[in-house]
Amino acid sequence: MTREQDEFLELDRAAARLGRVRSPATAEDRAVARMLPALLLLVAAAAACIPAIPEPRRDDADRMETTEERLTQARQRYLDKCMACHEAISPARHPSGQWPKWVARMEPGAELKPEDKELILLYLEAFSAP
Numbered sequence: 001m002t003r004e005q006d007e008f009l010e011l012d013r014a015a016a017r018l019g020r021v022r023s024p025a026t027a028e029d030r031a032v033a034r035m036l037p038a039l040l041l042l043v044a045a046a047a048a049c050i051p052a053i054p055e056p057r058r059d060d061a062d063r064m065e066t067t068e069e070r071l072t073q074a075r076q077r078y079l080d081k082c083m084a085c086h087e088a089i090s091p092a093r094h095p096s097g098q099w100p101k102w103v104a105r106m107e108p109g110a111e112l113k114p115e116d117k118e119l120i121l122l123y124l125e126a127f128s129a130p
């Protein structure tokens with residue numbers, strides 16, 4: 001076989017490989033594109049049902065053996081102190097046993113007074129993940 005024939009065969013194989021690889025991928029892309037509006041709706045619906053930073057109600061206060069006013073104040077303190085560097089993180093993101101560790105880690109940057117820490121932990125634990 002000549003060098004030219006050899007190179008030609010190699011090009012041919014490369015083209016075949018590309019053909020095989022590309023067509024299923026574009027079909028997949030199209031399928032995803034078709035589903036995208038439905039997916040976006042689903043995400044929006046989920047976001048509407050589960051408030052990221054829930055507002056305390058009476059039964060939440062009872063469960064935490066505190067008052068609704070104090071739990072509302074705790075939520076406000078959380079928003080005041082914990083959004084400076086990143087978006088407010090949903091209390092449901094971590095189980096209650098993990099929150100003291102996270103708050104301790106954020107404490108120096110957030111410049112928390114002991115009372116801030118107590119309130120913020122109360123709020124986070126009230127709405128933490130199970």
Ligand code: HEC
Pocket residue numbers: 081082083084085086089093102103105106107109110112120
């Ligand atoms: C001075 C800036 C700053 C402040 C104020 C701050 N954070 Fe953070 N936080 C960070 C940085 C930077 C990271 C990512 C690096 C890391 O994990 O340490 C982070 C990460 C986190 C994470 C882990 C990421 C995740 O998705 O779970 C949690 C939880 C968190 N912060 C909670 C808090 C809470 C609660 C407060 C308020 C007490 C707070 N942060 C205030 C800077 C800050």
